[in-house]
Amino acid sequence: MRIAVCLKQVPDPATVEVDPLTAALDTRRMLYIAGPADTAALELALRLAGPTGQVSALCVGPPAADAVLRMALAVGATEVRRLWVPPFLSLQAPAQTALLLAAGLQRATIPDLVLCGARSSDQGSGQAPALLAEFLDWPVVCDVTQIAMEGDRVRVQRRLDRGAREELEVRLPAVLAVEANLARLRHASLPGLMRAERASVPVSHLEDLGLEPADLAFPTASVRAVTPPRPRTRPIFTPDSTRPAHERITQIITAGVTRKSGKVLEGPPAQMADAVVEFLRERGFV
Amino acid sequence: MALLSKEASLALVQQVHRLIGMKNGVAPHDAPRPRPQRNAPRPGAERFDVIVVGAGPAGSAAALVAARAGLKVLLLERGEYPGAKNVSGAAFYGSAILHDLIPNWWEQAPVERYLTRRVLAFMTAETSVAIDFRTTRFAEPPYNGFSILRPKFDRWFADQAVAAGAFLLNAAVVDEVLWEDDQVVGVRVRRDEGDLRADVVIACDGANSFLAKNAGLQREFHAHEMSLGVKEVLALDEAIIRERFHLHDNDGLAIEYIGAITEEVSGGGFLYTNRDSLSLGVIGQISSLAEHKRRPYELLETFKRHPAVAPLVRGGRVREYSAHIIPEAGWNMLPKLYTGGMLVAGDAAALCFVAGLYLEGINYAIQSGIAAGETAVAAHQERDFSARSLARYVERLRARHVITDFANYRHAPALVNSPRLQNLYPEIIAAGAEQVFRVNGGPKRKLLPIALEALRRAQVSPVHVLQDALQAGRSFGW
Amino acid sequence: MVSIPLEERMRTVRFKVDDQPHIVVNAAVCAKCSVRACVYVCPANLFVPLDDGGILFNYEECFECGTCYIACNQEGAIQWSYPRGGYGVTFREA
Ligand SMILES: Cc1cc2nc3c(=O)[nH]c(=O)nc-3n(C[C@H](O)[C@H](O)[C@H](O)COP(=O)(O)OP(=O)(O)OC[C@H]3O[C@@H](n4cnc5c(N)ncnc54)[C@H](O)[C@@H]3O)c2cc1C
Numbered sequence: 001m002r003i004a005v006c007l008k009q010v011p012d013p014a015t016v017e018v019d020p021l022t023a024a025l026d027t028r029r030m031l032y033i034a035g036p037a038d039t040a041a042l043e044l045a046l047r048l049a050g051p052t053g054q055v056s057a058l059c060v061g062p063p064a065a066d067a068v069l070r071m072a073l074a075v076g077a078t079e080v081r082r083l084w085v086p087p088f089l090s091l092q093a094p095a096q097t098a099l100l101l102a103a104g105l106q107r108a109t110i111p112d113l114v115l116c117g118a119r120s121s122d123q124g125s126g127q128a129p130a131l132l133a134e135f136l137d138w139p140v141v142c143d144v145t146q147i148a149m150e151g152d153r154v155r156v157q158r159r160l161d162r163g164a165r166e167e168l169e170v171r172l173p174a175v176l177a178v179e180a181n182l183a184r185l186r187h188a189s190l191p192g193l194m195r196a197e198r199a200s201v202p203v204s205h206l207e208d209l210g211l212e213p214a215d216l217a218f219p220t221a222s223v224r225a226v227t228p229p230r231p232r233t234r235p236i237f238t239p240d241s242t243r244p245a246h247e248r249i250t251q252i253i254t255a256g257v258t259r260k261s262g263k264v265l266e267g268p269p270a271q272m273a274d275a276v277v278e279f280l281r282e283r284g285f286v
Numbered sequence: 287m288a289l290l291s292k293e294a295s296l297a298l299v300q301q302v303h304r305l306i307g308m309k310n311g312v313a314p315h316d317a318p319r320p321r322p323q324r325n326a327p328r329p330g331a332e333r334f335d336v337i338v339v340g341a342g343p344a345g346s347a348a349a350l351v352a353a354r355a356g357l358k359v360l361l362l363e364r365g366e367y368p369g370a371k372n373v374s375g376a377a378f379y380g381s382a383i384l385h386d387l388i389p390n391w392w393e394q395a396p397v398e399r400y401l402t403r404r405v406l407a408f409m410t411a412e413t414s415v416a417i418d419f420r421t422t423r424f425a426e427p428p429y430n431g432f433s434i435l436r437p438k439f440d441r442w443f444a445d446q447a448v449a450a451g452a453f454l455l456n457a458a459v460v461d462e463v464l465w466e467d468d469q470v471v472g473v474r475v476r477r478d479e480g481d482l483r484a485d486v487v488i489a490c491d492g493a494n495s496f497l498a499k500n501a502g503l504q505r506e507f508h509a510h511e512m513s514l515g516v517k518e519v520l521a522l523d524e525a526i527i528r529e530r531f532h533l534h535d536n537d538g539l540a541i542e543y544i545g546a547i548t549e550e551v552s553g554g555g556f557l558y559t560n561r562d563s564l565s566l567g568v569i570g571q572i573s574s575l576a577e578h579k580r581r582p583y584e585l586l587e588t589f590k591r592h593p594a595v596a597p598l599v600r601g602g603r604v605r606e607y608s609a610h611i612i613p614e615a616g617w618n619m620l621p622k623l624y625t626g627g628m629l630v631a632g633d634a635a636a637l638c639f640v641a642g643l644y645l646e647g648i649n650y651a652i653q654s655g656i657a658a659g660e661t662a663v664a665a666h667q668e669r670d671f672s673a674r675s676l677a678r679y680v681e682r683l684r685a686r687h688v689i690t691d692f693a694n695y696r697h698a699p700a701l702v703n704s705p706r707l708q709n710l711y712p713e714i715i716a717a718g719a720e721q722v723f724r725v726n727g728g729p730k731r732k733l734l735p736i737a738l739e740a741l742r743r744a745q746v747s748p749v750h751v752l753q754d755a756l757q758a759g760r761s762f763g764w
Numbered sequence: 765m766v767s768i769p770l771e772e773r774m775r776t777v778r779f780k781v782d783d784q785p786h787i788v789v790n791a792a793v794c795a796k797c798s799v800r801a802c803v804y805v806c807p808a809n810l811f812v813p814l815d816d817g818g819i820l821f822n823y824e825e826c827f828e829c830g831t832c833y834i835a836c837n838q839e840g841a842i843q844w845s846y847p848r849g850g851y852g853v854t855f856r857e858a
Contacts, residue, residue: 012778012780014778014779014780015778015856017776020603029605029856029857031366031778031854031856184783187477187478187848187849187850188477189477189478189479189480190458190475190477190478190479190480190481190482191332191479193455193457193458193477193849194332194455197453197454197455198453364846364849365854366780366850366854369855369858370853370854370855371828371852371853371854371855372855372858373855373858374858435857435858436855436858437855437856437857437858438857456849456850457849457850458849459846459847459848459849461845475849476848476849477848477849493830494830496846507834509801509834509835509837512831512834514805514807514829514831516807517858518773519857519858563857572805572831572834572835573835575801575804575805575835576799576801576804576805576835579804580804581804581805581809582805582807583770583773583807583809587767590767591767604768604772604773604776605776605857606776606777606855606856606857606858607773607774607776607777608777608827608855608858609807609808609827609829609831610827610829610858611829611830611831611834
């Protein structure tokens with residue numbers, strides 16, 4: 001089994017500091033990591049590939065991003081590659097990242113499965129995996145919460161809104177974008193760590209990938225101006241003077257927020273149970 | 287050696303002999319403890335000529351020296367990068383030493399400001415009396431000292447060891463040394479397949495010195511031998527710093543505070559200027575903090591609110607808070623510095639010089655690191671890694687004035703931590719100064735009666751003062 | 765603001781929290797201790813005395829300084845080690 005994992009280097013959220021006056025990010029104080037969804041993808045790849053499988057890790061990023069690829073080598077990735085563009089191109093759109101990843105994957109032996117983190121912890125738009133699948137013309141499942149291999153198919157569970165889950169079966173090759181809490185990355189062995197530290201990380205530039213700057217000309221959002229966030233003025237709550245004192249006090253301490261009213265059922269248990277079922281049925285839950 | 291008094295050199299010789307003579311490595315003033323189990327390395331462990339544990343100033347210096355001599359050196363660091371776990375003030379006074387190792391090092395290293403002004407301030411709750419020393423002679427290469435930030439400095443220094451050929455491995459905690467017979471032959475890193483072999487292990491793992499303890503070279507510490515430092519880096523505009531501290535350019539100052547700054551707790555405070563921030567903190571003896579039930583960060587707040595400190599830090603935004611311990615007992619807590627296959631350097635060997643106006647550890651760490659590196663190189667030349675061969679480490683430390691400084695100042699820690707020196711004398715100096723400067727229409731009095739009255743009011747007998755003066759003289763003067 | 769509460773100050777520090785604690789406090793020993801030096805000396809205020817006589821300890825925001833075990837006078841109360849490689853506190857300027 002051959003699995004490729006896409007990793008992105010992001011600022012550790014614990015090190016992102018905003019200047020209170022200018023609202024600028026203090027980049028000098030940032031430390032970089034691979035996001036938790038990405039490391040979950042890497043751990044799952046290592047587990048699914050097993051001791052005989054191949055796990056390769058790809059990262060679109062500047063030279064400093066070698067660190068996340070070294071981390072992947074340390075825990076057992078068999079191969080890594082960093083993909084990068086000339087300095088005059090600044091990568092902004094997820095489509096650009098996805099195109100580079102697709103090109104990187106197509107240059108090497110095509111894997112059976114590509115795992116990505118569902119969302120990066122900086123931008124977090126979650127688009128790259130889907131766009132990557134589009135460029136590869138493969139199926140994709142996002143927000144994956146469970147994976148089980150079954151021959152040339154994978155059974156996956158996917159997170160929907162409000163706690164709902166969807167089960168799907170996908171034929172390989174496919175792209176799966178996994179959620180952050182799916183797996184915790186293993187601790188590298190000492191020989192693994194040393195091997196990773198000694199390795200040189202290969203880099204593919206645009207021309208190595210058979211791409212030209214024009215290929216990356218996707219529409220991107222451009223920054224017109226940056227306005228520091230202004231604290232929102234809060235309306236001062238004044239209690240309704242026509243109400244009795246105890247109600248006004250209640251209004252003050254709840255700041256006028258009224259809770260959704262509940263309904264308290266009374267009666268014998270069977271009757272109450274019926275009422276609950278009826279309530280759920282009315283609203284289409286059952 | 288010429289500077290050493292007869293008594294001190296005698297004590298030194300005795301101590302060195304005691305250090306060398308100790309058999310099982312248990313420090314003399316220690317009750318026997320159960321010896322930790324001695325494990326041997328697993329077969330197949332990778333081998334190095336030298337393994338240095340800890341990429342602080344001691345470790346990077348040792349690794350640099352050994353790597354330059356062509357040895358296969360592994361530098362192990364538990365942090366994500368060298369300096370990630372390290373805290374100092376930091377005023378670094380080892381510029382000349384480092385200049386010998388890396389000429390004009392300050393041109394490439396991340397330094398903050400070269401220190402041309404040193405202030406020693408005696409504090410009471412409302413008053414401060416300061417000695418302010420300033421010289422342009424410290425503004426010339428190789429400079430006397432620099433303010434630095436450890437996470438940046440340590441990273442740079444470790445990179446110099448790497449450039450010399452050392453292999454740096456971060457995120458590797460060493461848990462124990464490994465033995466064959468009575469010889470240390472490697473270390474165990476807390477990771478799968480974590481064993482490594484080396485002819486010489488140099489423990490530079492800092493103040494807690496778990497490796498020295500694990501190898502039986504150091505005993506457990508007492509709470510009165512260790513101090514805790516808590517520190518803040520306050521962001522402040524470069525121009526404001528220059529103006530506020532009367533600086534011209536990239537020059538800077540270091541202030542040490544003693545007296546009521548730590549209230550009744552034995553300790554002191556410091557404030558150093560960086561390029562666009564201030565480093566300030568308080569240091570308190572651990573036993574004293576516990577005895578007086580004082581929380582270190584509350585002392586830091588009191589310090590920042592002191593009328594003599596508040597205007598200096600005004601407008602500063604807290605960029606980072608940190609804490610670290612400092613071995614304070616000097617000579618009295620030196621471990622056995624070596625055994626077969628192993629050397630101990632820097633804070634791990636308690637080679638941190640703390641006495642009132644002095645808080646110097648980084649320079650001694652580098653000195654001892656160099657001495658340890660050189661000893662490892664010499665041992666390799668002779669292929670002899672026995673305790674006898676490594677004993678020459680002590681001679682090297684003496685030649686670099688490390689051992690001698692600690693021997694000469696061996697009385698200082700007790701004196702500096704005495705309640706009279708901690709609070710009473712600053713109080714008396716401040717009260718006396720107030721008398722001298724206060725103009726209230728009464729007669730102008732001479733200094734001696736003022737001093738005597740201040741002493742009388744503090745209920746200190748002149749005999750005590752004389753004793754302390756002698757003790758101070760013995761500790762600092764001659 | 766030069767004066768800030770401890771919690772805010774702690775937010776300026778980066779911690780990479782391991783799922784295994786590197787310091788383990790023995791509740792039974794602590795319950796019998798009347799000195800409780802750890803409560804006062806810890807620079808990150810990680811030891812919180814409880815009403816029932818016990819000590820609540822959190823390892824997550826530990827500076828790894830060692831002050832607690834040096835101050836502790838109770839044999840076996842604090843089992844102390846550094847966190848695994850790559851975890852724990854990371855200073856950026858200190
Ligand atoms: C608040 C404060 C202010 C100070 N101010 C000054 C000052 O102004 N000037 C001055 O000269 N000195 C000062 N000092 C003292 C100075 O910090 C020390 O003396 C100096 O850091 C000692 O250097 P070292 O290399 O021996 O140890 P450290 O700097 O402590 O380095 C030890 C290294 O070993 C690593 N390590 C530890 N254990 C392990 C392990 N088991 N496995 C792997 N790696 C490990 C650590 O992560 C660290 O990188 C101050 C200290 C404090 C706490």
